[in-house]
Amino acid sequence: MQPHSTSLPRRRLLAGSASALAAAGLASFQGQALAQAAAPAAKPLPGYAGFKNADAVIVHSSTTIETKRSAFGTSVITPSNQLYVRNNLPTPNASIVADRDAWQVQIDGVKQPRQLSVAELKKMGLETVTMVLQCSGNGRGFFPSKPSGTQWTVGAAGCVVWSGVPVREVVKALGGVADGMVYMTGTGGEVLPAGIDPKTVMVERSVPLSAMQDALLAWEMNGEPISLAHGGPLRLIVPGYTGVNNIKYIKQLAFTLKESEAHIMSHGYRISPPGSKSDPSQPSVQEMSVxxxxxxxxxxxxxxxxxxxxxxxxxxxxxxxxxxxxxxxxxxxxxxxxxxxxxxxxxxxxxxxxxxxxxxxxxxxxxxxxxxxxxxxxxxxxxxxxxxxxxxxxxxxxxxxxxx
Amino acid sequence: MQPHSTSLPRRRLLAGSASALAAAGLASFQGQALAQAAAPAAKPLPGYAGFKNADAVIVHSSTTIETKRSAFGTSVITPSNQLYVRNNLPTPNASIVADRDAWQVQIDGVKQPRQLSVAELKKMGLETVTMVLQCSGNGRGFFPSKPSGTQWTVGAAGCVVWSGVPVREVVKALGGVADGMVYMTGTGGEVLPAGIDPKTVMVERSVPLSAMQDALLAWEMNGEPISLAHGGPLRLIVPGYTGVNNIKYIKQLAFTLKESEAHIMSHGYRISPPGSKSDPSQPSVQEMSVxxxxxxxxxxxxxxxxxxxxxxxxxxxxxxxxxxxxxxxxxxxxxxxxxxxxxxxxxxxxxxxxxxxxxxxxxxxxxxxxxxxxxxxxxxxxxxxxxxxxxxxxxxxxxxxxxx
CATH class of the missing domain: 2.60.40.650 (Immunoglobulin-like)
Structure with a gap:
């Protein structure tokens, strides 16, 4: 059962005009009846997300899992077993969370660049932040234009608690940001497919330097070590920014003069006018709004x-x-x-x-x-x-x- | 492995005098080495608590499960799969959470007594409260006198979020508290063993009427319907009061002239001087302190x-x-x-x-x-x-x- 994807006909009408609202209500029930008759069997949870509550989520694919709208409770925090998943690359092997404290992240673009283990980061500071984690494409399923990509309705979002070391504390300990840098660029630790230009597939995103102020290198989510599904053993958390900017399995955090040239930054996640191709001159999907x-x-x-x-x-x-x-x-x-x-x-x-x-x-x-x-x-x-x-x-x- | 129960020798010394502290440190390590050699195999999780993270808890018995001290993170909220369990009676059959909205609670000691279903309660109001849930005996394991009961150290406690209807809203809808009542008395819906006086085993506790102000009849914990392990489908939540006062599977909420005569109220959970028997004249374990x-x-x-x-x-x-x-x-x-x-x-x-x-x-x-x-x-x-x-x-x- 995927109740929200079945109500798209209504939503399309609804988006049209206020006068269509009454008709829209009826359209909704017709749409649901049709969709229920033809409802495909629910896809199984992928192994790395086996801890999810299958009754509370919609499995779109092995890398995209949505929280059902009816599963959001009233307790502010979204439990880990209900939180959405969206991975841009296949999930790394579970071996990377076997010894969490040993995971290394390279810090560059600071006065004293160096590699730090999670064990070292844990000694450097501790802060906790609660934030909405939301996929840039949440609500895509309501677009009448049917953009390609996962047809999320509301459930590619959740409110979760992260604990880790403030990035500003790490930077301070390494002598501060190198002169002139204007971006904070995080690189994911996924294994890339062989034989192709890494830039075409790697997960690497740049955010303005100002986002450093509230950013964390986090090892805990909702009171537990971050699961592999959600970017453990270490994730860059940039509060207020859409999900893709919160780099999972972070292996490099660099302060840079320019935005990353990875395709996911230069062409992916750009606000392109309808019918046009994306390019680096268009606004990047970063800060969320009300x-x-x-x-x-x-x-x-x-x-x-x-x-x-x-x-x-x-x-x-x-x-x-x-x-x-x-x-x-x-x-x-x-x-x-x-x-x-x-x-x-x-x-x-x-x-x-x-x-x-x-x-x-x-x-x-x-x-x-x-x-x-x-x-x-x-x-x-x-x-x-x-x-x-x-x-x-x-x-x-x-x-x-x-x-x- | 039950690390904290193994360090009791140290804690006993530690409680003695400041001068014993250095020696205490050594005693701890000797105690741990001895205990490790004789460590019993971990008990399995009981079925109703099968969703708990076995690595994060200590199973004392089928009705007493403690969070490991090392498992408490820094995210404020204790995840449901790590939260302690303490049941005074065997857990009811899972059939009671098959149709949660159908669960009934009798409200008495109000001007218009009646039975209400969870479905009806959900229409009457909604509030969310975050609170420490702590067993009255948390820390018992540190008493040198070895009181009988579960040897909890720190992990019979957690911080969780509850959602439900404020008791004061329910009372208001039923005409207010009947004249002269001074206690709020909750009765659990456990099935009682046959052939014995119900008062000797039933879970029924009274708290002062003033506790009504912040109390909830709750159906959700940490963003999910309350599990059977934690008192679903409906639990009385009395913020600031020890765990036993938060009645699981509540079937009756009554405003009363006198405290309950159930043994768990009259003799259980009383602050009795060392070596003495409990009696109703002694202070009841209710409000928690710093x-x-x-x-x-x-x-x-x-x-x-x-x-x-x-x-x-x-x-x-x-x-x-x-x-x-x-x-x-x-x-x-x-x-x-x-x-x-x-x-x-x-x-x-x-x-x-x-x-x-x-x-x-x-x-x-x-x-x-x-x-x-x-x-x-x-x-x-x-x-x-x-x-x-x-x-x-x-x-x-x-x-x-x-x-x-």
Whole structure:
């Protein structure tokens, strides 16, 4: 069962115009009925992700696993066994986590470049950050243009806790950043296929030097050593930046004059106009922006009983804290302020929101829109782009529920 | 391997006097060597707790499972697969979590008593609280008097996130608490053995009515439906109160004039003077108080290399927020303020603390002591009592590490 991919027909209509909303609700149920009849068998979990809760995830492929929208709870933190996976290369052999403390990372572009083991890093500092980890393509499944790539809806995201050493502490211990450097460039430790130019496949991403301030070299996620699935034994964590910038199995962290020339940086993850090819002059997918969505009630729970309902979901600001969330039960015609519940785990974490509402008999289009502390409002429409990145449209994320 | 139960000889000496500290360090290593030679094979996880990480826990019995001290990370939240288990009765059949929303709880001692299903509770309100869940007997293993019961050291505790409906919302919907009631009494839904007076075995506990303010009827823990091991489908959560007061599989919540007459309330969990029998006139084990301990470095990691170390652990205030933590590297002769790291998840959660220190060659006794926001300081010594409850002694929780 992949409830959200089955509701794409509705979402496409929904994205069109406000007047299509009522019809959209009906379209949704027709679409679901058709899709259920033809639903393919669920794919099995790949071995490296065998600890995932199969009931809580959608296995798109051996390297792409999505959290079901209905599985997001209200406890802020996404449990490791529900968190999405997106690997750009095959997962390394488990031997790299056999002796975690022995893993080495080369630090370059500092005054005293050197290689450091995880054991050495653990002596240099300790910090913990909670943040939203989100794939650049989360929400791609809502693009009517059907961009190529995994058709994620909302579940290529989670809120997790990382522990490690602040990058700034490591840099300080190595004499500071070398003069003139403007990027922080991380390189993954995946084994590359032989016989081809490494630049075409390697995972290497550059972020602005300013991102160093809150970045970690992390060895722990959600209270456990980072699993192989999530980049253990060591991962570069760049809070507020999309998933691909958080380099798994990091083997080199370099401060550089230029952006990486790896294809994944120069051409991958670029915001290209629809119909165009990507190139290095286009904006790179890096900082996340304000976004929210509702996780309950959902249409896949079936027809709801009329009466009180707790409409809840998640909201985050990317680089900034969430200031507030509004919820609509009429497809965006009117909005009410939702209540933020549960602990505030810092500006990079998401917040849970709840609106208590009476839903009478009928079809209701439920939507949420968040505002960050800088006053940025989550937009109604997505920013169209060739590859389906950065979808923050509240209309795309709306859900239609039927009450009888 | 049960590293902490093997270091009891050291801890007993350590609790005696400051002058015994150096000798204590040696005693520890002798004790460990002896214990390793005679170490029994690890017990298997019981079926209902099969999802626990066997490497991260100590299975004392089929109803008592402890988190290893070395498994506590620095991510604030204790993952579900590492959290301790302590059941007073055999775990109910898994059939009770087959249809979670159908579970019923009877609410009594309100103006309009009635039975409510989990489905109904979910419509009535939603709140999330992070809190330390700790067994009343956590730290019993450090009592030289060897009280009967599980010899927990530090790992009958964790910090977890609960979601559910506030009890006060449920009470409000049922017309308020009936006149004159002074206790909130929860009854567990375990199947009781036939042929004996139910009061002798049932799990039923009373807490003061004031505890209602922050209490939840919870259906979610750490982002997932509450497992059977941790009291699903519905658990009474009383933040700041020891584990036994957080009734699993709750089937009745009553506001009462008197404390429960169940044996677990009248005679169990009482602070009885050493050598005496428990009786209802003695204080009940309920509210937790300020406590902390170090989780790294630990003696079981073996001899440390001289140099910088990040000494880290957890601190909580029970009913009050933690204000600060001090760390000593000389067995309590001198103290330095530690840094609190990571998110503050509210007054009922624990905080992570870190002290960066240079440890030269030699044997070092590392201790921590916390202060809560009311100015209560974690004591050096335990409060002696017959059953080994409420051990908050910083001396008992100190660890001895050797640096070469």
């Amino acid at each position: 976004k929210s969505w509702i996780n309950s009630p959902l249409p896949e729970a079936g027809t709801q009983a009329a009466g009180m309902v707790q409409i809840h979901g998640v909201a985050f600001g990317g680089m900034h804290a969430v200031k507030g969330v509004e919820v609509s039960t009429d497809g965006g015609k009117s909005w009410k302020p939702a209540r933020l519940v549960g602990p505030d785990m810092g500006k990079y974490a998401w917040r849970q929101f709840v609106l208590q509402a009476q839903l009478p008999k009928g079809t209701h289009v439920l939507a949420s829109r968040a505002t960050d502390e800088k006053g940025n409002l989550q937009p109604e429409t997505r920013g169209e782009n060739q590859s389906g990145y950065n979808n923050t449209s509240w209309a795309d994320h709306a859900v239609t529920v039927t009450v009888a | 406590k902390s301990w170090i989780n790294s470095p630990l003696p079981e990691a073996g001899t440390q290399a001289a140099g910088m170390v990040q000494i880290h652990g957890v601190a909580f205030g029970g009913m009050h927020a933690v204000k600060g933590v001090e760390v000593s590297t000389d067995g309590g002769k001198s103290w330095k303020p530690a840094r609190l790291v990571g998110p503050d998840m509210g007054k009922y959660a624990w905080r992570q603390f870190v002290l960066q220190a240079q440890l030269p060659k030699g044997t070092h006794v590392l201790a921590s002591r916390a202060t809560d926001e009311k100015g209560n300081l974690q004591p050096e010594t335990r409060g002696e009592n017959q059953s080994g409850y409420n051990n908050t002694s910083w001396a008992d929780h100190a660890v001895t590490v050797t640096v070469a």
